[in-house]
Amino acid sequence: MKFIYKGKTKDVYALDNGDYLLSFKDDVTGEEGVFDPGANTVGFKMEGAGVAGLRLTKYFFEILQEKAIPTHYVGADLDKAQMIVKPAKMFGNGLEVICRYRAVGSFLRRYGQYAKEGQALGGFVEVTLKDDERNDPPISADALDMLGILSLDEYRELKALTQKISGIVKEELAKKGIELYDIKLEFGKSENGNIMLIDEISGGNMRAYKDNQYIEPLKLEKMMNE
Template structure:
């Protein structure tokens, strides 16, 4: 297999079959040793986080697949800490999609004049460009179409899928008395028909979750969900 990309939290390899292998790491994003799912740098390393992230990703992807929602997930090997997926074409050089149920993090940094921490949000979806140099800027559907990154029709579908997937995850978390504040997802074009599918991972490092109004650290969150 050939190494395609060394990422912050995963390394990506192309298999002879044409599928792709993701190797999970123990690194999580953040700043100055503090976890932040919206950060574009590795902030810290937590032993066992890679394996836990894979277990969570497998757990959620299988539930989403069962609902008939398109994803790139094929299977996983927990011992090797790897996941096999279908090859996907990113939108441009990659976009990230955040679904927000409560105001926290970068939402407050941008809109703190109008929103206080913890303000209820109605599954607000925002799209950012994957661009570390420019701090992952927000982008609108108009700009995405003008820059030939995605069409407005694709943007609408992506938004619908984001709300649907996030709702499934929110419901699963609520079974453990956990409250999802926000989650970061990634999508790409998959297959000969270039349909939009959920890609990347769904791990504790990609979401902010609270219990009894207290933030739950990623490693602890993973253990609670899988227990």
């Protein structure tokens, strides 16, 4: 096992068979002690966050597997807070794809002149570049195509996959009386060139509410396992 990359919330190792191992950490993104799934910095350490994130990720990825939706997921070891994944080629230096059902977070900060907090957005898809130095700028489909990061056809596929996956997550949360406000997903290309979901699906990359009250990542995992 060879160490590859130290991430904000996960460390990455290469395995001898060509797959990769993701080691989930208890660090969560945010600023000044406040959790924010879209933040570029580690806000604080939350004991148990790594295993909780992996447990939800395993739960959702296995549902997607059953529905034949392409992902990098191979398997997970909850005791070690580790997940085995297939190799994936990034789009450029990485993209984050956000599906928004209600106006909160960075969307509200940017568009608050027009949008109201909690306003329904109907599964609006937004793509940002993974670029900490420039604060993950949003980018349009035309710009992605022009810069050679993602073709227009690939963008359409990415958007459709995002809305389909987010819809599945939204339905699963709704079974527990929980409403999904937004979710951040990441995609890459498999070795044969197909677009697939990568990274994780956990409380750390979504905002979920119950009775208009925000649910923290650890609490969300517990509620989903009740």
